[in-house]
Amino acid sequence: MSLIYRLASRNLFQDRLRFVATIIGIVFSIVLVTIQLGLYLSFERMVTTMIDHAPADLWIVPLGTKCFEDPSLLDEHDRDHALSVQGVAEAIPVVIGFTQWTVPSGGTTPVFIIGSDASKTGLHPWNFVAGNLETLSTPHAVAVDRTYFGRLGITKIGDTTEIRDQKAQVTAITAGIRSFTTTPYVFTALEPAQVYMGSGPNKVSYFLINVSPKANIDHVRAQLLEHLSKVEVLTPDEFRDRSRSFWLFGTGAGAALFAGALLGIIVGTVIVAQTLYSSTKDHLIEFATLRAIGSSSVYIHKIIICQALLSATIGFSLAAAISLIIVKSTAETALPIVMTPELTAGLFLLTVFMCVASALSAIVQVIRIDPAKVFNQ
Amino acid sequence: MTCPVIEAIDIVKDLGKGAGQVQALKGISLSLTCGELILLMGPSGSGKTTLLSVLGCMLTPTSGTVRVLGQSTAGAGPGDLAKLRRDHIGFIFQSYHLFPTLSAVDNVRLALDIRGTAAEPALVRSKEVLSTVGLSHKINAFPHELSGGEQQRVAIARAIVGGASAILADEPTGALDSENGHAIMTKLAEIAKDHSRGVLVVTHDPRILPFANRIIRMEDGRSCLQAA
Structure with a gap:
């Protein structure tokens, strides 16, 4: 196994407090997005439930x-x-x-x-x-x-x-x-x-x-x-579209849910970006050493992205577990939150995208490292 | 065979910009050949580290020519220079610059990992090289579990594991006591003697003069004395 994963995981877990802060950021963000999109799906279904159950051509x-x-x-x-x-x-x-x-x-x-x-x-x-x-x-x-x-x-x-x-x-x-x-x-x-x-x-x-x-x-x-x-x-499809359009967008309810989800994504991205940036800054001399001994930029980027992906996987797993509890606890209420396999897969991809996008600030920082810096330390 | 592994011809290097610009190297020339150990000495600010950075393809000269195994670095981009360092140059630093989260063997293996060497042969080779620097019993130790001399030996192993032709060392004994310093220089001299590598050591330490094949003194960005 390449040392990329080992370096990434150890960089990530070395400062446990910062790691916990990263994971909390991701979990907070993804749970918020899950609730918002889960409510959106739930509303979307409820809006058309009568049309869905009416026997009409x-x-x-x-x-x-x-x-x-x-x-x-x-x-x-x-x-x-x-x-x-x-x-x-x-x-x-x-x-x-x-x-x-x-x-x-x-x-x-x-x-x-x-x-x-x-x-x-x-x-x-x-x-x-x-x-x-x-x-x-x-x-x-x-x-x-x-x-x-x-x-x-x-x-x-x-x-x-x-x-x-x-x-x-x-x-x-x-x-x-x-x-x-x-x-x-x-x-x-x-x-x-x-x-x-x-x-x-x-x-x-x-x-x-x-x-x-x-x-x-x-x-x-x-x-x-x-x-x-x-x-x-x-047709039933036309009536569904009209009902969805009115309730979810005509009233602003859907836009509000999407705005909440977007806010969650932004908060999560900023938190992950901040912690990855800070982690990279702490390990700057190691990245400079890697550059000095001839590492390619891609190798270094892989380490940072691997850190981001590890954060995403761990954060998403916890967020999914918490979301599942919320989904179960609201199942019998007047406002159930819906979680579908498609939404789960989409949220995982979103988490990965969010974390990798967050890694960009750290990558930019590493790109600017002067390998000759190692002689001055 | 005395092939030049690194040649620097009439190197000028300006550092800084505008009113703060200084000429750190003022037309210096130097050749490091296989089988020799050069000591580069001089007072602080004389340009030793800048010259080491230029020879190590970390800084590009303002003018002049650098050749690594006959290949000119003129016009090479950062990626090309990184490849030259990766393939032909090994570095040893005063502060070792080992990765604290990696074991000794992984620190050595890192130099092969960045070349894309498969894990298993890289591990075998790293253990072999650690053995040649006398650390076969500490392959799984982390840097904080090693003494300064041991850490520097790991750094030497990392520098030579990939078969680099030039070993550039910046104050390798600067952080060590005389016994460990002597051991490190003995190892570097051994490395130079295998006639496939040249070793250039930047130092202030007069105790290591006996190990040198050549001594170059620098002052104010120029070479002022070369002694065999």
Whole structure:
């Protein structure tokens, strides 16, 4: 084995306090970046979770809809127009919107209603941990996610409350259906949803369109736009993109997360650069000796980069372990942090890049060493 | 065979810039041949270290010619000069300049590692050379575990392990007592006697005069006396 690794590791570990400071810098930076990007991924998934779970080839949405949670209304008669288009097999009405849930203390908390006919295909809850979809066909039935028990003031199936002064009873409980807005989702059937929203019996928010097996989706879409006015017809991908764009960039939430991640990278880079620079400065006479005895610049750069890579590997390992604990501890909360294999690999590459970039200041310092310096020491 | 390993012809070296510029070497010429040990002596500020740096291809002369094994260094870049040092010149310093985090054998092996020699043969060769300087029993010792004389012997081993033709030593006995100084000079004289190398020693130490084949005295950037 070349002495490069030995020199690098011993230079690195010789001053333990400085080594610990380097590792803390890297860990702090990477954990911060992990949290920011993990939240971003989590938000990205949550923003489109309803679109992902809706059985639709196309969405008919009110003109100008910005995202899934944008509560505009369509006329239910549009369903008949949609069904008259050749190739449309189903046009499923869905009602959504914000309303007020009465908590046991007597106050109210905002909730987001999603109503769809429970006996047919539609936008229904999933991941049931108690009750089932059939129970939503009973009068006043609602399904909520257990994540929001505390917020809604309920503890079990059978608990009752009022939504916009109308009776509601929890008949099903789900796990992991969380809202980007942190406002709890409440699933119910179509008609109770219209009542809870006060939108009137002939108003809906969206139609989920399923086309016949042999129909051409683009053709159906064009026909729908011809037959309907003041609507847009979107593919699920288009609706996802629009929702992501609105929530993550239109509101500045995504930019804030990226800014936090960028700050983490900058802090980490500066800390690692400072410690590598200081380590190189301490070993300057050794690097001058290497140059004096004829070492190539590449050999010396390899030592410094090896130090940076060692720091990156050790720092990343610790940061990944801490991040995993954070990810696990937030898994059941309203704001889970997501860690994917791709994100982990990306963060490792980022750590390596950050540490190698940090080594540049040290390399510049070494480049300037006069080998004749060894005669004066 | 008395081939010149390093030749310096009419070397001028200016140091500093502007009003602070001084001419450290003023047209000095010198030739180091195989099988000889030259002592370069002179008062502080006479230009000995500057001349050593020029001969060792660490500084380029302002004018004049330096040849290493007949190859002129004129126009050579830092990378070319580093290669010349790596391949043909071994250095020994007053403060040894060993790597404190490496063992004796690794300090010696370093001179081969920078040449790209594979680890195993480099290790074998380094042990052999450490043995020739009488340190076969201390190959795994770290510099702080060695005496000054032992550290300087490790430095000698590092200088010769790659087969350098010229050994340039800067005050090699400066930090040693007379017994260790004598031992080091004996070793350097042995090295010079194998007729494949020339040794040039910069020194203030009059005790080592008997080891010299030639003595060059410098004063004010010039050679003022050469004695055989």
